[in-house]
Amino acid sequence: MKKKKLLLWLFCATLVLMPVLAGCSSNAPENKAGTENPGNYEKLTFDNYGRKVVIEAMPQKVLTLGPNCSELFVALGLVDKVIGNSLDNHSRGPLPEYADDYAKIPELNYSSATREAVISSGADFIYGIDWQFGSEGLDIAELEEYGMKVYMNSATTFEEAYQEIADIGKIFHIEDKAAAFIADQKERIAAVEKKVSNQEPVKVLVYDSGGEGVYTCGGTNFETLLIEKAGGKNIFDDITDKQWAMVSYEEVLKRDPDIIVVHDYDVPSLKEKIKSIKNDPGLSRLDCVKNEMFIPITLESVLPGVRMAYSVELLAKGFYPDLFK
Missing domain, CATH: 3.40.50.1980 (Nitrogenase molybdenum iron protein domain)
Incomplete structure (x- = not known):
């Protein structure tokens, strides 16, 4: 009888202690690149071709308006952030090494992004080629009223193109990956020039x-x-x-x-x-x-x-x- 009571007591004690033990043994979730707690995000300010762009929290729902913009996000490992793209009518498909991840990006518009599609997308960040915006395109001021931060792809020099990539790296806390990508581009181009x-x-x-x-x-x-x-x-x-x-x-x-x-x-x-x-x-x-x-x-x-x-x-x-x- 004493043995049965002892076993019953041990069983009950285990049930009580299980949640405590589980809490002690579990590791705290790691802060992976691109998933930081918004409270730990340091505000960033960029000069985007004369426009001031302020990023106060890690973007979670991104539109990439242009196949070159979409491929960059794939190359930098940010495809999980992209909820839509546009201008695939100006594309013959991604490079082979990007094909699988590119296919995961939903199509917002096959051609130019429309106002209705962008506003209803729920995006909080847009990286798009400059001719998607302006007098014949999307109104940036209006998009910002809807809570969308806009960073334009408008480089006319290699230095500006590299700066855009570096800025994307800062925004999504993948500076090392962006820097490595830039270094690879420079090395390959220099080899051709030589x-x-x-x-x-x-x-x-x-x-x-x-x-x-x-x-x-x-x-x-x-x-x-x-x-x-x-x-x-x-x-x-x-x-x-x-x-x-x-x-x-x-x-x-x-x-x-x-x-x-x-x-x-x-x-x-x-x-x-x-x-x-x-x-x-x-x-x-x-x-x-x-x-x-x-x-x-x-x-x-x-x-x-x-x-x-x-x-x-x-x-x-x-x-x-x-x-x-």
Whole structure:
């Protein structure tokens, strides 16, 4: 009988002590990058191309408006923060190494983000390419009234592009990962520059679309910098008052490009663009067209962000194939 009483007492005591023991043995939750307690978040202030952006808490629901913006968040391991993206109509899909994570991002809008979709999204942070905002796009002041912090992707130099990446790293407390990504981009680009340094720069025409002329990029466009790093020269780099311009076919013939870089996105298709170039009575006279010196490149690859080194490498291989055999 005494033995039975002892066992009963031990059983009851164990039931009483189990919650206490569980509490003592459990570890406190770790503060992983991007999940810090809001009370521990130090307020950050950024100069985003003349706009003051103040971040007081870790963003949890992010919109990435532009495929280059979305890919950057994937590359930095922040895909779990993204609740929607836009402008996949200007994309031919992510790079293979980003494909699985990119597929996890819900599509807010296939083309440009709409006011209704953004406002109803519940987002607290937006990282978007600059032409998604402004007179023909989203009103930043209104978005901020809805509690959305807006950081624009608007780099026109490598230094500005690297600064954007560093700022994203600070906002999400992944500074080391952002710094490592920047270092890798710089190293790869420097390797290409060294390889093509003794070559005569090839003359490059950027062909985005046709019509009354050729819609191309100017000297202040980020794509011009990519071309230069790859050992080329944008034949319209003297257009400095705007990033994009319509130029005449006569002027293209006069400047006689060695290579045509053709933008690849949904409409018109790459095949249709090259066919138009070949069938044009003026452009068809160019030696580069006769010799089919075309370099296709997806539009998101010439936007500032995650693909800088990738694009410089791709262009350089097209400009100087013998160097990269």
